[in-house]
Amino acid sequence: xxxxxxxxxxxxxxxARLLKQRDSKANQDLLIVTGLGSPTYDVHAVGDNDKNFYxxxxxxxxxxxxxGLALSRPENRVLVITGDGEQLMGLGGLATIGIRNPxxxxxxxxxxxxxxxxxxxxxxxxxxxDLVGVARSCGINQTREFSDMKGIENLTQSLxxxxxxxxxxxxxxxxxxxxxxPTLDGRYLKNRLRETLGFAP
Amino acid sequence: MSKxxxxxxxxxxxxxxxxxxxxxxxxxxxxxPDAGHAxxxxxxxNDPDMMPIVLSTEEEGVAIGCGAWLGGDRSVLLxxxxxxxxxxxxxxxxxxxxxPFVTLITMRGxxxxxxxxxxxxxxxTRKSLELMGITVxxxxxxxxxxxxxxxxxYGAFSNDQQIAVLLSQKLIGKKKW
Numbered sequence: 001x002x003x004x005x006x007x008x009x010x011x012x013x014x015x016a017r018l019l020k021q022r023d024s025k026a027n028q029d030l031l032i033v034t035g036l037g038s039p040t041y042d043v044h045a046v047g048d049n050d051k052n053f054y055x056x057x058x059x060x061x062x063x064x065x066x067x068g069l070a071l072s073r074p075e076n077r078v079l080v081i082t083g084d085g086e087q088l089m090g091l092g093g094l095a096t097i098g099i100r101n102p103x104x105x106x107x108x109x110x111x112x113x114x115x116x117x118x119x120x121x122x123x124x125x126x127x128x129x130d131l132v133g134v135a136r137s138c139g140i141n142q143t144r145e146f147s148d149m150k151g152i153e154n155l156t157q158s159l160x161x162x163x164x165x166x167x168x169x170x171x172x173x174x175x176x177x178x179x180x181x182p183t184l185d186g187r188y189l190k191n192r193l194r195e196t197l198g199f200a201p
Numbered sequence: 202m203s204k205x206x207x208x209x210x211x212x213x214x215x216x217x218x219x220x221x222x223x224x225x226x227x228x229x230x231x232x233x234p235d236a237g238h239a240x241x242x243x244x245x246x247n248d249p250d251m252m253p254i255v256l257s258t259e260e261e262g263v264a265i266g267c268g269a270w271l272g273g274d275r276s277v278l279l280x281x282x283x284x285x286x287x288x289x290x291x292x293x294x295x296x297x298x299x300x301p302f303v304t305l306i307t308m309r310g311x312x313x314x315x316x317x318x319x320x321x322x323x324x325x326t327r328k329s330l331e332l333m334g335i336t337v338x339x340x341x342x343x344x345x346x347x348x349x350x351x352x353x354x355y356g357a358f359s360n361d362q363q364i365a366v367l368l369s370q371k372l373i374g375k376k377k378w
Contacts, residue, residue, distance in 0.1 A: 061261075061291055068274070071229060095257050198273075
């Protein structure tokens with residue numbers, strides 16, 4: 001199976017655009033969970049935030065952490081930003097999410113068709129696996145695919161516009177940027193997010 | 202089996218677990234079905250304050266429980282022993298971030314087992330959990346169940362411990378083939 005796809009977007013520009021209005025009043029409720037590897041660095045590069053929860057491992061778990069968080073906090077919007085390899089390891093989770101389909105959850109897969117952190121080996125999406133199709137089959141009805149910057153405006157316009165969970169892939173160039181590295185202290189990351197939501201450590 | 206006779210009708214152990222989960226304000230209940238958990242799963246589905254979440258594989262439930270805690274919810278994962286192997290790497294999330302964690306595991310492959318394919322993971326269940334830093338308690342008798350589950354819930358949600366409760370195959374009863 002080979003499919004020619006255009007992977008052209010600059011991942012840092014994409015994430016910066018998505019989060020450009022992060023600090024606006026309308027986005028104060030936003031919580032972000034990142035998948036290990038480059039998505040963690042991309043989100044951190046935009047600016048660290050107490051409402052970010054970065055994964056440094058637990059591959060395949062980003063969307064599920066976001067799901068549990070979204071179910072616990074209907075008053076917040078939860079954005080999962082992850083990579084194609086990370087989401088591929090958790091495909092079954094999309095079936096789990098599709099059952100309840102919470103509208104305050106949005107999953108964005110930065111898809112470069114490769115495992116960028118481990119030497120740029122080709123991933124399943126490179127060979128034609130259609131993550132958006134998988135998500136749709138799992139009952140996630142609001143799905144989108146972006147391959148240019150059009151439409152990637154800001155959170156409110158691109159995402160969280162549906163009555164259920166939204167799922168988007170954004171076709172990005174397979175390239176590694178300088179790493180922007182958040183703390184690896186998981187206990188700290190956990191406690192600071194809980195604290196910002198008003199919970200004791 | 203020695204048992205204190207009380208005036209109240211004693212609930213089946215599955216119902217006692219349900220009462221414990223309610224008392225500890227557990228809300229998200231991810232699970233992969235098992236016959237031993239069937240009654241508890243049904244009770245959870247019947248409770249409007251609880252959120253049952255059927256999983257496609259057990260490690261999803263580990264990650265969901267961590268997300269739940271981030272947002273202030275309490276979660277308990279239900280699975281059978283064969284699912285423990287699926288959870289191993291995801292348990293690094295629990296370990297690295299020191300999330301509170303409780304899982305109730307119905308045992309297969311250890312006593313009166315017809316299906317020998319259950320035995321390798323049944324034998325490795327406790328060690329697998331312990332290798333990932335999880336404290337393991339085990340219930341052999343009906344009388345053990347409630348105090349053990351209560352202790353696990355207390356340990357996890359009052360001071361961030363990670364605890365698995367194994368419900369032995371002898372307790373659950375032999376599966377009829």
